[in-house]
Amino acid sequence: MTDFALDLDPTAIQTVLDGRWAEARRQGRSLALDESTHLDPADDLETTRANTLAAVGLMADTKLPMAALPETLGGTNEHAKTVAGFEETVTASPSLQIKAGVQFGLFGGAILHLGNPTQHADWLVPAQQGELLGSFAMTEIGHGSDVAAIGTTATYDAATEEFVIDTPFRAATKEYIGNAARDARAAVVFAQLITAGVNHGVHAFFVPIRTADGQPQPGVSIEDDGHKGGLRGVDNGRFAFDAVRIPRTNLLDRYGAVTADGEYSSPIDSPGRRFFTMLGTLVQGRVSLDGSAVVASKLALDIAVRYGLERKQFTTVDDYTETTLLDYQQHQRRLMPGLAAVYASSLAHEKLLTSFEEVFSGVDDSEENRALLETRAAAFKADSTWMALDVIQECREACGGAGFMAENRLVGLRADLDVYVTFEGDNTVLLQLVAKRILGDYAKEFAHIDVGGAARFIGTQAAEHTLYRSGLANAGRAISDVFTPNLSERRIRSGRLQRNLLETRLEVMVSGLAAALRPAAKMPTAQAAELFNSQQHELVEMARAYVELEKWKAIDEAMREQKDPAQAKIFRRLRDTYGLSLIEKHIGWHLMYGRLPMSRARQVGETLNRLCAKLAANALELVDAFGYGDDHRRATIATGVEAERQAEAAAHYRRARAQRDYPVPEKQLKKAAKSRTA
Amino acid sequence: MTDFALDLDPTAIQTVLDGRWAEARRQGRSLALDESTHLDPADDLETTRANTLAAVGLMADTKLPMAALPETLGGTNEHAKTVAGFEETVTASPSLQIKAGVQFGLFGGAILHLGNPTQHADWLVPAQQGELLGSFAMTEIGHGSDVAAIGTTATYDAATEEFVIDTPFRAATKEYIGNAARDARAAVVFAQLITAGVNHGVHAFFVPIRTADGQPQPGVSIEDDGHKGGLRGVDNGRFAFDAVRIPRTNLLDRYGAVTADGEYSSPIDSPGRRFFTMLGTLVQGRVSLDGSAVVASKLALDIAVRYGLERKQFTTVDDYTETTLLDYQQHQRRLMPGLAAVYASSLAHEKLLTSFEEVFSGVDDSEENRALLETRAAAFKADSTWMALDVIQECREACGGAGFMAENRLVGLRADLDVYVTFEGDNTVLLQLVAKRILGDYAKEFAHIDVGGAARFIGTQAAEHTLYRSGLANAGRAISDVFTPNLSERRIRSGRLQRNLLETRLEVMVSGLAAALRPAAKMPTAQAAELFNSQQHELVEMARAYVELEKWKAIDEAMREQKDPAQAKIFRRLRDTYGLSLIEKHIGWHLMYGRLPMSRARQVGETLNRLCAKLAANALELVDAFGYGDDHRRATIATGVEAERQAEAAAHYRRARAQRDYPVPEKQLKKAAKSRTA
DSSP: GGGGOOOHHHHHHHHHHHGGGGGHHHHHHHHHSGGGGOTTTSSOOHHHHHHHHHHHHHHTTTTTTGTTSSSGGGGOOOOHHHHHHHHGGGTTTTHHEEEEEEIIIIIIHHHHSSSOOOHHIIIHHHHTTSSOOOOEOOBSOOSOGGGGGOOOEEEEEEETTEEEOOOOOOSEEEEEETTTTTTOEEEEEEEEEEETEEEEEEEEEEEEOTTTOOBBOOEEEEEOOOOOOOOOTTTEEEESSSSEEEEGGBBBBOEEEEEETOOESSSSSHHHHHHHHHHHHHHHHHHHHHHHHHHHHHHHHHHHHHHHOOOOOOOOOSSOEEEEEGGGGHHHHHHHHHHHHHHHHHHHHHHHHHHHHHHHHHHHHHHHHHHHHHHHHHHHHHHHHHHHHHHHHHHHHTHHHHHHGGGHHHHHHHHHHHHGTSSSHHHHHHHHHHHHHHHHHHHHHEEEEEEHHHHHHHHHHHHSOOSSOOOTTTTTTTOOOSSSSSHHHHHHHHHOHHHHHHHHHHHHHHHHHHHHHHHGGGGGHHHHHHHHTTTTHHHHHHHHHHHHHHHHHHHHHHHHHSEEEEHHHHHHHHHHHEEEHHHTTTHHHHHTTTEEEEEHHHHHHHHHHHHHHHHHHHHHHHHHHOOOOOOHHHHHTTTTHHHHHHHHHHHHHHHHSSSSTTTTTTTHHHHHHEEEEE | GGOOOOOHHHHHHHHHHGGHHHHHHHHHHHHSSGGGOOOTTTOOOHHHHHHHHHHHHHHHHTTGTTTTGGGTOOOOHHHHHHHHHHGGGGGHHHHHHHHHIIIIIIIIIHHHHHEEEEIIIIHHHHHTTSOEEOOOOOOOBSOOOOOGOOOEEEEEETTEEEEEEOOOOOGEEEETTTTTTTSSSSSEEEEEETTEEEEEEEEEEEEEEEOTOOBBBEEEEEOOOOOOOOOOOOEEEEEEESEEEEEGGGBBOOOEEEETTTTTOOSSOOOOHHHHHHHHTTTTHHHHHHHHHHHHHHHHHHHHHHHHOOOOOEOSSSSEHHHHHGGGGHHHHHHHHHHHHHHEEEEEEEEHHHHHHHHHHHHHHHHHHHHHHHHHHHHHHHHHHHEEEEEEEEHHHHHHHHHHHHGGGGHHHHHHHGGGGGGGSSSHHHHHHHHHHHHHHEEEEEEHHHHHHHHHHHHHHOOOOOOOOTTTTTSOOOOOOOOOSSSHHHHHHHHHHHHHHHHHHHHHHHHHHHHHGGGGGSSOOHHHHHHHHHHHHHHHHHHHHHHHHHHHHHHHHHHHHHHHHHHHHHHHHHHHHHHHHHHHHHHHHHTTSSOOOHHHHHHHHHHHHHHHHHHHTTTHHHHHTTOOOHHOOOOOOGTTHHHHHHHHHHHHHHHHHTTTTTTEEEHHHHHHHHHHHH
């Protein structure tokens, strides 16, 4: 393994990973050093929730939640900073990250983005200071993904200048609401705004939920969701409203206002666009889940790699020396592709944060830029949260029985991260949204420029000419091979080849879907729906191809920026491992569509084996570069105890063998007897 | 969907699935109806453990654990019966299955298979009656997979006719031992047997652990593993021994005995073969985990399918009618391949149980049959436990936020099943064992019959001629296509094609590995180890190819046995979905090695889409056939509440729309205004 090892400086790599908001990350990480932010699986639900709430208070004390506010309210109008700091608190506990996310990101965020200056002054500042605890009540039992169809109503009563909030049936109960079961005093409630006999669609309202002494407000029913698959520190629950009256001024009215006599007005005329604009302001949740999933994956790899570098099992090279786990090819294959994917995702997330900052600080909040941010946030959130579950699970299994013990953290991380794939937008639904956006862009251009639009669209992101710009016309038949017959490992590792394969796959999928779906425009709704449904699986796959390419480009770009030769080389290994993992995953596609000749395709697996061995040689530096210490990992198996125990055992055997009465193995006696007979 | 629906009788399908040990399965299932066997996530660890222990007592009351005993001890020498009954208790809780498995299968099983008649009378009967609680202490902190290398010693002292049990260093502490932390009074402890200055390797000893009043015996240290990722009802812990003396007669001496004056003897001369024979008798654990993983997967699918058939989201065909989840293609794609895999696994498990019964009842306990049983148990256990994690997780995600609530069971099942993939043999290690066995068989034959041995070896399991018997010689270049140019869906669904592809892949992998590894025999150990390591990933893949083929054959066989046309048709759909899912998963391979032309390969995905839609049309009958009721599922979302809530909401909207003052949607007003202007 040492043959492959490069001389790396983990601190320098950390600088690359921590990026522009390194200071906020350090703040988030130091909060996680405070023992009171850690949860004990032995505590009951109530204690766990109380401790998590206390940690949310500590988070408020860091003033990070205030950073997103405008200067007029004591903030610094720095949006990505808050998010970056939040993400790192996953190292304390995902419960803290999520409960804080609900309080500051969703509850506070909704007031910030949907409210007016008076509302900011009244509610936002206390919210970000952790003094006014709140919920974000959007999802209902009956409607999660389809928010537009929620049943809660807010009917304006001009006589009293109040909105009346109602839950008209059980399915309209607000469900899975964080902070609801225990702590929230108020909630931003999403409801159908009805005034003067017209339903203006979903709007957000500030609704007091509990009285000062913690009792439900009159007309508000609260239920506790109780035990979940993880996130024990978050008190999820349900709200139902029975003619709950709130002042007219409790409507968060940035995108829709109602006058005292009940007249509705909005800066956005189209109800559909208005709804999506409102939702779009809440993109921060998805951005931060992308980043948190990366942090959780880093932590898991940090633990599993350290253990894999100490733990030994089975003698292979001689009768006494046991082999270290991470020297086994399969162990490398289990952990190294995940490590590369986490690097790519971390670097891609940094780019997402940059675009998030641009949009929300106002540097570039063009509609196009906003739309791109939303598309990428949805795509990255889906891909990264699934990646986190895969990576953490692989880490847990790679640590064997020790991985299953709560004290080694992996099972807890896995359980907590589980819900990340279905909340803040169900991943499968999000990927369909991404696919539709990509197709929409494609179709718009397509209407004007005929074929090649796919390449054009992708080109706007790729900013590079692609080898294969053709769409489905060429797909399906084997095309002539552009590579030399003797494609060496260096050639199969070519970045140009990787980019071509990833881009071509996306292009062909986009144009293929466009061709398949084009007839839908002229079909009756039901038939069009059926056609669309027949391509749903392909749509989801296409969206994943999009994210994978985006992430690959992020690590490719980072690689190009490295000045230090060893560092450039390790980034290249990471990029190639990520790229070839993707190509291996979809190798059937590349072959089926004639993009990769069979002889070359067979080199991918072996090349990956070698790349994983090379990465393993620097695995310790690569996880050191995540910037976490023992107090972040808090996993017994990652502290060196395993090596200590092995040293103790080895010393015992050395001593024992030196004694005259050390028992001889029967096997050895038999061997000796056999050779005497022979 | 109704177009595809077949007229099926779930009870008749259940008869097929429940198989030969249907009665025992019913017993296990009815035990799970007893509320006291259910665990409450709100209970603390101590209460959960106490309740689980009580449930183990109820299990003893069923007398199922006694069935495995010989007639002389009041049993009926029925081995598979016990296992089948145990498996079904997963529906009560996996904690019960595992704690009972430790007590009756491992502790009792070790005494049964490794002990003598006196030991049976003294310990086995009380164990199976739940009166003598015990542990199975094999794994140590330092050695899990490599049992031969454990550090615990049992040194014979002829002066007192006792064995002295010692834990010479911390890494030799027995670890993750079920029943250890709280309940065990005794343990079967595995230790290096040392007598007269010779170490005869690992043997099993009956060691009292706690006194009658529950205190550790002198010299025994006990630690509690505390919280784990799941299985809260199982009290895992650690044992360490400091010169603990046990009578000579406490050695379970079937495969190795020591006389009063310390002379060792064994019916098996080779220490290596002796060790593997002893371990081989404990194959029951792996057999039962294969079956339990299937039961847990069935339960999860039962819940998710029921919810998927009720839950609606998004209007697609018109403005009012929402689409049912299981009508979405992607939802079908998420759940139906798992359903097919679970059917295949259930039928394959039945065959495994049959061979287990043959070996242990003595009907056919030839060494060859034993070896085959062990290979298949290892292979199936690995594949099925991973399948369970995938299937349960897909089910949990397919239920959205509801899937994350403990009351819907999926997260609990997922958490409990997690450790199944690393205990009773780590899956990755097991698959390497399987691969080595397959290669060993291949090599033995190969030595005599030159090429074609792979086909021969596989043939002994397949009992059918294969289209491609060639090994690596043909691999790599595209071979001429044996199919007609216009391969219809019926042709791509051909069982012959599926079998050919699955068999060929395995054959080529086996012969390829044999060729790659052949030089190892003449290499120095270290170099051979390196060569072997370079093929480790491929070895694991090859073993999976073997299991997949075995499972496919099981469902193919079951399909052929169906007399009822509709039933035969649904089994065909299940077989094809399973087969084509595997082919899709490995499509890159089939293309790379020229086994499937590109044009045909592109049909696989679409055919699978259609098959999933067809299966979805009978999804309810297919899960009904698992034989579970509401009291087994115990998942709120699977009880019909979702449909009730939807009916209530629909009734509300119907009533509301009938009223004159029902608010008009703004969207509708805008549309109307627009058309007036136009």
